[in-house]
Amino acid sequence: MSVRETLETDLLVVGGGPAGLATAIHFRRCLAELRQRRPELPDLSVTVIEKAREFGAHCVSGAVVDVEPLVRLLPGRELPGFAVPCTGEQIAWLTQTRAVVSPWMPRYLRQRGLQILSVNRLVRWLAEAAEVEGVQLAAGFAATAPLIEDGRVMGVRTGDSGLDRQGRPKPSFQAGADVRARVTVVAEGARGSLLRQLDDALHLSAGRPAPVYALGLKELWQVKRGRAQAGQVLHTLGYPLDGSVYGGGFLYGHAGDQVSVGLVVGLDYQDPRLDPYVLFQRFKSHPRIRKVLEGGRILGYGARALNEGGWYSVPKLWGNGFLLVGESAGFLDTRRLKGVHLAIESGMLAAETALEALSQGDGRGDERLAAYADRVASSRIRQDLWQARNARQAFRSGRVLGLAQTALQALSRGRGLVDPLAPSRGHAEMRPLNQLEQPRDAASRVAGQMDRQVTFDRATALAASGTNHEEDQPPHLVVADPEVCAGRCRAEYDNPCQRFCPAGVYEIVAEHEAGKPRLLIHASNCLHCKTCEIMDPYQIITWVPPEAGGGPSYEAL
């Protein structure tokens, strides 16, 4: 079982989320149409590889989705039954005890008519549609490295399985396969590990500011009858985030007395003692939210980083042999707080481009991939992202100025006062402890503060994520220099990894237990959110895909 196999496919899609599946589905459908007109064209194979054990298992989002591209992707198909149209919406400003509903809502934030749904369920639904179209789906396989020859992306290598903690082969060892493809579409979502390697090799983000990210935490709850209404959308600002922290909360009503509740926290906060998970618990205990959740039952918990870089941080979208779609391409509208529609749209544009490249057969396929950038530029992706190009950046100076600037931008098609606004520096905004202006109450990650009715400690919440990894495998979170953790980072930042990880993966163990303070990595808890790689102040953490199929097992999230 240790021979490395080589497989071939025409179109390879890395990542089975909305963007990846839309690419695959649209490619096959367009191909079918094309072959009706040109029957001499050979069939072209599409393979989607996805690191989760099952399609959708690693997908989590709010979500209120603009389904217009979905309807174009699969015309004539009824929307999935789990989608509920938004019939009522509010934006509220929260203080510690009150919720003040905004009397006015800018047009771009209006949700009415959009569909409230679970992205996890949407992806399962798309996967079924993909199978019908003849897409080859392979769940439980992660792309661990690109195959690059002479600057051309030839496909990817998938991960080995059956290595023990020390990296030695166990009896069940299986070498990963090399998947060679004529076109590879990267659809890993925010902060993909394959994209990182492509970027290093091919300099895709040269000349662009590094994107800023946010961390989204979310739970699905079964609430008591009457506490929530299906179709209701609530977005909040304010408590528990103070003016210097970007982000906000949400509460969406699904059918069957289920709600999605969540908090988004910008990953450019200054205080290293901030704990997004604890802030999420505080959000849930706000009276406006608590009254919905109390007496209910948590069904699921998940977390994921969001790419909020906006238009100016969009990397080079294509190269020889590859295209980027979805959040891998930075396609997230930070003004409207939406990305699924852009993911699907970009998937369709990538599919059309790839089909052109693969069906002409004159050896000029790579040149034709350039057309993707043109397609994106003349699509609503560009239109929406252009308007939003300075939206996130406006908040670098805090909430008040941010809101003011956003208003100005709305009036000037996104230009605002300064265009481009200096982008946030993400993790580099974090200040060492000795530079903080005033002490803030240290957010605690101790279970003792949770009420276990509406708020829970990390470990309890994790049980609702279904996350699981083979324990006996090499740790998939690689810390380049663990000495930094016990030494410099402890002194300068008090090891913020213990707080910004929503899964409690990182723990600094005290001297009496381990000799001297050292870092314990509970890799098995990992939710694959990528926050650690993003937020680590020394940038020494690298996330690599763990062994096949490990990770969260989100259900209806």
Next chain:
Amino acid sequence: MSGGGILGVLSCRAGRLPRAALEVLGAAQQLRSTASSSIAAVLVGAEVSPVIDTLAAHGVDSVYLFEDDALARCTTEVHVRAVAAVVAEIRPACVLLPDSAYGRDVASRLSARLGTGLATGCVSFGATASGEPLAERTVFGGRFVERVSWAGLPRLATVKLGIFGVPHAEPGRRATLQRREVARDARANVLSVEHSEGSGSARPDIEEARVVVAAGRGFGSAEKLHLIEELADALGAAVGASRAVVDLGWLEHQHQVGQTGRSVAPDLYIACGISGAIQHLAGISSAGTIVAINRDPEAPIFGVADYGIVGEIEEILPPLAAALRERPVGRPEAGE
């Protein structure tokens, strides 16, 4: 529950009746509707006569014996034919077997042979409002309890071990003895049997052990782990560990309890110095009885334990091991 006899299918080895067999008789006592319902037992094997008096003392009214040296080398099919013959003869309302390898083997073949339903791993018996007999059994890793009823007769059930008590012994009580014969099956035979009783040092694997004692970070350091080993020795238990202990390198990976997917389900789980993070608890949710020993009275593990001791590991474990050693605890007995 309608009247009708109960037939217990028992086995013994080398003339000795294991506790499991007596528990089946205890279950039979619980199951029968009136004190006058008869309890019969069937035994198939070599050297089975010595146990007849014990059976009688524990409530058996008639014993059907298939005794032959050759039967020690017989596989399930022969036992099933023997039992089926007795069933045809006495037409019991219920047939009970131990929920052991032997019991499940015989019971499942019997179910197909007789065409009646078999409930395995029963933890209690009862009745519906209209008097229909019911059995309770746990499913889905012990997280749920289902109650089942049977459509036809005889009702077949295997009885989970360690649940039903042993009935009171009435020495001098008599049972009628019926000897029977059954033909062998040339297609299958037992070539060899090795028992592990008294087999020394090897500790059981955590997933198979009846008792697991587990060490957590409360031990403070690897040097203190000898305390858990002494406790394990006193109990014949497997040694488990929380993930943190394995991550810290104090114990090897095969001791790790929980989270790798399948839970351990020992009858008795003693968590020492383990705080009880939910992932650990998920790994022991099917444990029969949970004992927690921890210095922190607020530790989450006390929320799920049946018995709790707040104290220091170093102070509790030695006297605990000593108290267990006082009356020697044997290895888990043959569960036949």
Next chain:
Amino acid sequence: MRVAVCLKQVPDDTGRLSALDDGSGLQGADCTWMLSPFDRYAVEEGLRLRAALGGECVAVHVGPDHAPSVLTEALALGVDKAVHVWDDAFPALDPLATARVLAAALRLTGPFDMILAGHRGVGEDHGQMPGLLAELLDWPQVTLAVGLTVEGESARVVREVEDGREEWRVTLPAVISAQKGLNEPRQKSLKGVLEAKRKPVLRLALKDLGTSLEDLAPQLRREHLVASPRRGAIRRIAGDPDAQARELVRLLREAGKLR
């Protein structure tokens, strides 16, 4: 040698299951399903036998086969073909009825030299299938196999029972159930996953089996299903360490937890 492997599909994470309010069963809409772990050893053994002795390994599943399909998984691991038996007209199948359906399917797709299965499924956990099947087919059975060697027309099987090990020899065909330790199951390869789609899957319904609905009427009926009762309140043991230790031992002994 033709080997059939019987597969059971079980919920992945029992921690997130919940019972229906009316006690009739489990809520299942978003449940994640997987192949019962003990079946993995059975599939692996079937594949090893085929590698050593040639022939064919066939996976059989009676049940709705939710996604991800256990049959697809078995095909991805290397099984040659799959048989899916299901009919919406089936009543709730109890173990005996399931065995009757399986036996009919196996007779239809046979003859087989060996039938392998996990010794129990971790779902409803009846653990009866190997014995039921063997009796219906009138074959010998060996359960809890941790070692298996085929010697011509018979198999030598080492099994692990409560108090030790036994070695049995049975003539083939026979039903053999797998226990953990029988082998080290392989992981599926990407090639295997992609090839799985091209392998044949035979779908059988009630009309193909030659059994009637009467044959499938349940002999064992589920009356009620509820979450296991929460443990009773904890009993805290007070006193000095010696007293605590003695009291704990006394309580455990009374509860029959010590042998």
